[in-house]
Amino acid sequence: MIEIADIFKKHGSSYLSKYSAGMLPSHIKAFDDILKCRTPIMGGKVYYCPDCKRYQYSYHSCGNRNCPKCQNDKADLWLEKNNNLLLPVNHFMITFTLPKELRSFARSNQKLFYNLLFKCSSKSIEKLSADPKYIGGKPGMIGILHTWSRTLVYHPHVHYIVTGGGISEDKSKWNKSRSNFLLPVKALSVIFRAKFRDALRKANPIIYDAIPSSVWSISWVVNSIPVGRGKKALKYLAQYVFRIAIPIGTGSNNRIISLKNGVVIFKYKNSKTKLWEIMELEVEEFIRRFLQHVLPSGFVKVRYYGLFAVKNRTLLAEIRDVLGCGYNGKKLLPKTNKPKVFKCPVCKKEMVVVIVIPRPSRRFNKAPPKMNSSFDNQIFNRCA
Template sequence: MSRPRLEIADIFRAHGPAWRRANAGHVSLTQLRVMSAIEACRTEALGGHVAACGKCGHQHVAYNSCKNRHCPKCQGPAARDWMTARAEDLLPVEYFHVVFTLPAEITRIAYWNKRALYGLLFRAAAETVTTIAADPKHLGARVGMTSVLHTWGSALTHHPHVHMIVPGGGLSPDGSHWIACRRGFFLPVRVLSRLFRRLFLEGLAALHEEGELQVFADLEGLTNPAAFAAYLAPLRKVEWVVYAKPPFGGPEAVLAYLSRYTHRVAISNHRLVGADAETVAFRWKDYRIKAGDRTKIMRLATDEFIRRFLIHVLPDGFHRIRHYGLLAGATRKATIGHIRELLGQRQPAQETQEAAEIIPLTLREPCPCCGGPMRIVEIFRCGQKPSARAPPREQAA
């Protein structure tokens, strides 16, 4: 994929300093570090290397990546590496995509309590699926799942939700056989929705009772227990949005499907249309439109665009990809191997050490001109310039 003509980094470099001055004291250290990392990504500020082809002599300069998980340019390679590692976990069964979404009233509380409520969202969603799947009235099996947190809507609004990929079945309680779900149907979403609602509200009430929640502005009165209970009361009677659908294709297609969610950031560079000191324009999807082209162009004030991007910066050390049930813990590989035996699938061949070894200083990507091996011929440190005269390489996001 070619490099987009406009990037988040360009907006941060041009307008970030003024935005930081205007919002001094209201921006977290984590958010400031994310801005700095994105601004420096794949520039001389982080150093890099010069690579040369052993066949045709082609050379190019490649600057180092910031590797920040919120950087649009760094998530493509990170997603590919993650998907390669997950390939050996795939089972020859149907997979399902389940999404758990929080109501807007809860989202407002989550805005100031990201670590606590995002963690509760993960736990409540996983416990919901595990509990319903274990019920003999539905599946009667122990299941596994991979959950991914997204905190945004297409317009960069705060919209926390969990994407969950679940194999269509599970192990029997005694582990002796595999119990498959009905083809095209995993678990009843209304049952999932109501248990999820109860578990989340119980967890939220416990956090409030323990004094773990902070609320500000027009919600500041919710520090009072009675006011908080009254605020939650209507949410116990409405349906919470949970939906499930089977991904298209077989197990191999699941990896491609999952890669759309695992390392996505709030907005990709390719959605950007234009930017100046006044506004940023980007493409978004209006899901209120039921049929036809949902894509529209949104224009936000530049300072508002930066603010919306930064509200999706996760707390330090918070894991946005988590595994539960059969796919969790140190016993995951052994459990998957056991399931494969029950399903009559051969274990994937293990690469030999020699085959997996990468020759030192040799890049994985071949020469763009002749396909020959590219070797690093020079390394330069942060702030230095390469001595070799070579054009910078176009790096895809």
Template sequence: MIVLPSPPSAAIACPVAAGIEKLDETVASAPGLSVAGLLKRYAPRYLQKHGVQAVPQVQSTLAKLSLCRTRALGGHVYRCRGCQSETPLYNSCGDRHCPQCSGAKRADWLDSTSELLVPGVTYFQVVFTLPEELAALSLGNRREIYNLLFHSAWQALRDQIALEQGFEAAAAMVLHTWNQKLEAHPHVHALVPGGGPSLDRSRPGWISSRKRSGKPSSTPYLVDAKELRKRYREFVLKGLVQLREREKLKLEGDWSRLKDQANWDEWLGRFENKTWVSFIQAPPNEDCRPEHVAKYLARYMTGGPISDRRLISHEDGKVQFWARVGDQTGGGDGRSAPYTLSGIEFARRWSMHILPRGFTKSRRYGGFSNRHRDRYLKECAAWMNSQDEPPQAADAKPEHDEPSDEDTVPTCPHCDEEMELIRWSSKPSWSDVMSSQYRPWWYRDD
């Protein structure tokens, strides 16, 4: 009998939401099993079988991941002060998709987001998804559809907050393109303050979000979720029409029928009365301070399609991992169950989520945008400090869960004594690496 490691479960003081991936810092992946290791093993076979699908950006990313923390990228050599053994520590690739380089990305996001937090303000997580049919269309139109998703989510949030609450909206958004089975499921997570400076300049002041009519809410309230969904749907459908009119949509293969206006109108009409999935999640209790929300979301929002902790086993060319029970919109009862893919299919699905070159997956809007941030934060601080009972200040920068490589003094793997640096080499350029003996045999740059 094979005993499976326990599925990830919630184990932090302030879980922001039940509908997103629960995390447990005590759960570890199967010994010796990692996402990076699986990708290094199966990327060549995936490219042999599905090479026509692998655009240059996919090729480049997989090549970088295959060389991460290897001799090809140079590094540092340390000598143990005790047993005198030498240990090389090779440089990381630094690619934003790399599972081995996520710690620094998480720390950077947490630092930059923490600077936006205003003490005493309630922060919400708002999630916007696309219907399954649009997720399929996005595979051939990633940049266009992902941009539309971002813009539509922000426009819907901004307008609904202005209509219901009357304060200036702000949002920090991150794009995810997957569900727990690694299928295409584009959606954005937004960190949104539940208050802000009044939009009515004739009546300046601070406005906190609250229900304006009907039964009082027992939990923090942002806006009407149903109305937000409707508004979001309208912006997406309008944007799709504009993309097609401007010939920005690639409608090839099975999608070529949508070049016909009648077929397009019929296809688009399916979405007008369809219930779109988006939801608003408030902190579950008053003890959940802004920095707790940011720290929790940093783990989730800066992660990749799958973490090592969800891996169960790798046997006979098959990879088994935990995936939530339910459909790709987040339905189900929140339980996780083992899910199995071939190693090649695991690499193929993971590679679907490599973003277009230069695409920005983390964006800030409204009061959090570069254009308005300084003025917005000054106004927020001024109005919050003018209240009768000013809140206690939040920590400016929450502590990181993981130290950076630069902060870590390496210890000897043989005797656990501290080591000293004796030589090092800088990381070469990627053009030099790909022209060297370390170039992966399967890599092509056409």
């Protein structure tokens, strides 16, 4: 199986020698982290099975949110942590997409445009939801930013999971939406476009003046689909939260078919035909497309609005009472994640940690300290 790290290892030096001077620090960091992830330079732990007398070495992960290897376990942890948001109602996925005419501006001003994308789309949902003709209340929303299409081209959009209904203004009643319809997407599109136009003009008049005026008269794409109730809806969202530009196994690297003669061949599902198709890209173009989806350092790509906003968690508990869930505030606290158990590959019993080799110091870019004792070296050699 070809991994992103394999492509970086084989062609990364050439790519960096040509383009590193113009690369963003966040791109270089992601590149470096993916190369080092789960390799000896990251350090790790040595596990021992008392029954089989067997040692097993496990390298540390890099933890970078753009690394395919580091996303597999995060969806389950996120689901457990956010289980307290579940409501026994229908949910919908609403997606807002920036028009292609704005994408070059967004690429050059990422934090500005991504923040406006979140702000204006969430406000559009809230505005229309407040209308008694549709819901007449405040819904709960979780938004996730994505910047890619299935062929890795730049395509910024935000997905929302939205509750099928909302709490009334006096907080005494839950106003339920229809089972297969939440809000009219054409109206959402018009409101979203107007809010984005006004917000951009206020935030940066220079950029606003550089944008063709025709952008503000074309249709902006907004989609809405029902995604089920409660936990089913949250699971649906989880697959979006930790997805990366070229999705691994049950999540990404299996989409990459081959790397040969400087060409990456990968598969993608055509959004119109729903059929798998093949794409070939020169390796430098593949790396460029992958790295352009690395978000600015520290940027929050998952955001909570309406009833799901942190400030409304107490209100959310009250809504559970309105809906007859019977949950109290204590039950709304996230569960404590238990340490991951490492099991022996032979007898399947729990192994114990006998040696810990710390991660490298990111501050000074140092490798893990060398093992001093002959015992440590002996064990490490048996596991390597």
